[in-house]
Amino acid sequence: MAYLTTHPDVVPVVSYRFGKGATNIDRYIELDGYKAARKAIEMGPEAVIAEMKASNLRGRGGAGFPTGMKWSFVPKQSEKPKYILVNGDESEPATCKDRLIFEHDPHSVIEGVIIAGLAVGAKMGFIYLRGEYRYLLNIMEKAIEDAYAKGFLGKNIFGSGIEFEAVSHTGAGAYEVGEESALMESLEGKRGIPRIRPPFPAVVGLYGGPTVINNAETLATVPHIIRMGGAEYAKIGTERNGGTRLFCLSGHLEKPGVYELPMGYNLKRMIYEVGGGIPGGRKLKAVVPGGSSTPVLLPEEIDIGMDFDQVGKAGSMLGSGGVVVLDETVCMVEFALRTMRFYQHESCGWCIPCREGTDWLKKSLTRVHAGGGVDKDIDNIQYLAENMLGRTFCPLGDAAAMPTIAFVKKFRKEFEDHLDGKGCPYKHSLQHEAVLA
Amino acid sequence: MATETTIFSPELAARFDKLVTLYPVRRSALVPMLLYAQDEVGYISKAVVAEVARRVGVLENDVVSVLSYYSMLRTQPIGKFNVQVCTNICCMLRGGNELFEHCKKRLGIGHKGTTADGVFSLEEVECIGACSWAPAVQVNYDFHENLTPESMDKVLEEYREKAQK
């Protein structure tokens, strides 16, 4: 069972009902559940979107796009039905937060979807969970059933005369499907190949209709914003970065775990105070601040606030909120290799730079790590990654290229230490054969 | 509309009959249907492909094209319990590789291998969403987290017992 970890600095907004039995719909209602949806019906679409804009909520899926603005892009009039799509594909390495929401508070997602539907005029929502999350799918299905039974979903929700349907849906193992347009393809029963944009999903999305796609955490936050008011919510975070987010602390920490902290929370403090510091008194080597796709930070770069703008300024990205802490024992070449193996395995294969680039990089990194590298390999790795960057069909190529460039630039010496038959200088490092082909 | 002949259990067939009606287009049911079919049959056989194609109304090669995209879907039978060891970065930092090596030795099989008695299959997998509780393993759909080689042994033991029942 996944659980939330506590710390005095934690500000429970999204996690407010975690551990309180809120999977039970009655319990959820007792804990202020579905109040926000009723309130949103009274407020009307414009007011809901205004409230969302005021909240400064930025998408929790990774890119940090302002949610209120995203919703406002949906055309008012549309020939085709509009849809809400919950991105619960959660596959970015180092990210395990949506899981907690589905497990502890599934109704908050449903309620968020209903509110989003009201705001943009959609009558149907889909909640897409990654295939590995089967136990969560069961929870979600039950929650949807219960919501229908109470009349919160269906032809006449909350007796308002408004119709809204919700369907939960499972994937079957594919990181790329987390990319929003690939997600729509997958939901339409196809291979998870992203779509050409424009048109953007807000205009032409699922089944050709305007579609709002939000991360599960984003949508689970929505009812709280409506409940407490956008301005109130915005106050918790920093400028242009409202509220809290679920940070997933992992790696070499005394107390790894998922913590709900205000946006802008200091990264150094997050590691040393919240996460309990590095075990065994070992030294910090590097931090990956926002999931495996984000460029690595050096110890001297981590005295920053964890919001989209500040991490961006530091040369990385807040991403999906997965903070990975690496101590001095880690071989950065191996770490870079493991990261690239992931992207090579998950590339959909559609475009040349991503399909060929990830494979080539994986092979080169494997060889360099094993001691078969020569001097020019390091430049070549950087060359390849730089030539993928910004050239691929979807951001997966960037997600593979960006961290690689940072690893080479910031740890070039370590790459050099592997060259000319020397092999990996880190004793603990497992020369374990890369089997994921 | 029910499909007349089915290779699935009546329950699953009924579920599929409903599944295709939930979406604006039948085809949307394709990926979940394949996964549920695999859960029941053990893998996606030719017969599964044929029936699923019929149920969602696409060509069989279309089904194959889709199923071969998703890494959880397989076209060969495997053991009763699929031990999926994550070795992605967070698990790797906390002993995921060692855990995978341990499982290999303990079960006497490699990546995508199956034990002779058909009880276990082993697979190295990408991040399964348990990063803060690493290293983690999924056996079929069940998560096991914060593992050590010792606690892994216990987990395997439990499944072996289950297999005997």
Add this chain to the structure above:
Amino acid sequence: MADVTFTVDGKKLTAPAGTLLIEACRKAGIEIPAFCYYPNLSLQAACRMCVVRIEKMPKLQTACTTVVTEGMAVTTESDEVKQSRKAMVELVLGNHPLDCPVCDAGGECELQDMTFTYGAHESRYVEIKQHRDEQQWSPVVFFDRPRCIMCYRCVRVCAEGMDVWALAVDNRGVSSVIAPNEGDSLLCEQCGMCIDICPVGALTSGTYRYKTRPWEMNHVGTICTHCGDGCKTTLGVRPVNDGVEIIRGDNRDKSGINGDFLCVKGRYAFDFAHHEGRLTKPLVRQTDGKLAPVSWEHAIDFTAKKLREIRDTRGGNAIGVIGSNRTTNEEAYLLQKFARSVLGTNNIDHHRTADYTAFAAALKDKPGREASLRDFASARAILLLGNDPTNQHPGLAWQIRTNVRLNRARLYVANHEDVRLRRQARASVILPSDGYASFVSYLGGNDGAFRGSDLTASFRDVIRKEESLLIAFGSELRGRDIQALVDFGLSLPNTKFACLGDYVNSRGAADMGLLPDLLPGYIPVSASTQFAEEYGSALPAQAGLDLIQMFDAAGQGDLAALYIVGANPVSRYGIDPSALKNTFLVVQDMFLTETAALADVVFPAANLYEKAGTVTNTYGDLQLVKKASDRAGVRTDFEIVVRVVDKMGADPKKLVPFGKGVRADFGQSRGAETGEADRHAVWLVANHLEPKLSPFDPFAVFDEIQRLVPAYNVPRLNLLLGNDEHLKSELVQIESVAGRRDLVLPANDVLYTSGTLGRYSAKLEEVVASATILMKPAETAAD
């Protein structure tokens, strides 16, 4: 749409708003490289070769998905852009085998060209490349996975263009692979479009692979000899010991009436030309009753003498002539001229596959009412009555599908069978197989003629509302029914028609007067003055025997001689061989067909790929046939007839007016091989004739055709440039044809058969036997 103005590399350009940048640039002569982009197929943006810098955009943009907008400023060849393209080429080459020296595509490979252009010559890749063995998917399609660059052109052309959906992508990432629908083989129409469209050597042709290098061939654009669509095809030929051999058929010349398209026959079924049963020596029946090879000299002398004797003793009425659906217009014309002016008979006919005569009569004095094949690519609405174009007129089917897909044209189908084009149809009705006439009557407003459902009524209603309509009908409709259909069509605001017949020059055969009652241009034999003047001899004024009557006459001993060119009526009409017992039978053919086997003289004839001239497809599109290949020993039907006439003592100059101010032939009849010994010139010199124009020059006859058949008087230059010219069919002169027997016998060929000729194509036979062909419509189209 309104035009917008934008700049590309500093040049000011204009294009309609909504045009893709890549197309706008190409039209302005600025080439933007692309692997995956292919005009008229869905957009992929997968190869990233077409990237350009657009002002105010943060990243490079793909020109294949960007539409031009007012004021847009684009840079296509900066260092940044070039570097990006170079990197893409390097990345593809990483896993691409560098086997260009043996690869079929070597020399005409888009990847090679890009590598050359962007200079990705330095190898950065040191890992082992992924290898997979080559696969054979069908007798004609091979797939070499490592060479595939995943541009998805093949998948798209098969699905979107062909509506066959036989290819898909399996797996993902670097393991992605193009997969055929039957696991390791294809079940499809074997059209080979995937091969044509493949930019590299991943998909190769079973007839061509590893045979030669592209630069060792000559490429001749000519017309396919098979069905009535008359697609343009490019034949790759090379000299061999006994002539010039065809090694490849493809559609590299996309300017033809078939656009991008070529079917299985156009692409592969040229191999009959090299069939081992091919006749290369004239045969004459000996006293022992057996056919034996003789010299050309002897065979011609013998034939000429015999024919002259029969004509002079028993009269022209004792001689019959049967022409061909596959010879050129000039040959068909020459044959009827030979029959009428030299043999003195109107006993001339051919295997009729559509009632062009009735069609011509119905359209008389109705200018511009005949649809060209090109019209089907742009028509707003199309009614298809009878016929199964997917099988019988694949080129037409392609144009219709393309039109529906790109322009949302409305297709209406009325047929007695479940033809595949119903999938593209806005509305369709099933008719009883004998219900066409009554349905046409019903369309015309006779409610009682056809007992239909509400569906039929609404079908009629929507058609009647069409502002502009093309009606294509099959051989199900003949005679008065065609008249009725045309009358109905003309009651609508703007209708054009197409009459669907079966072979490459079926239409030409009828137009050129291979008919017992009609002269070229459908002029009744009774009104032959103009012809008689031109020919300088009186022509028989009575209608002659038709094909059936000729065989009846032969059976009764009334036909002393029968001259058959490029036809196999004995097999086609099930003629009892004994009927020809007492008839002197001359056959010009490529093979010892059932008919040729009964002959007294067999002349080994050249086929359409071995000659020059013109052909008319079933839509009345006139096109140039160019000589591509050659076979030692054979002669064109044209030459054989001229030589026979010469030896009969008639004046070849009268038959082929090559002395009378005819325009030169632009060398078209010379063929592809410049080193070819010019038999014509040799003959001319030997006969003290001016070697400028040869009596075997079909263009001399074409001149005469243009004079006598006004419909054929189209601009000649365009034709000689290899373009099609639509006939002016309203100029057809025809009297009423009431009570005339149409004698139409549809060929009933499908995609993989081609009358007698098809039987001599080993590739077609192999394809049919391989069980990889789609005969029935695929169950469901993927959405």
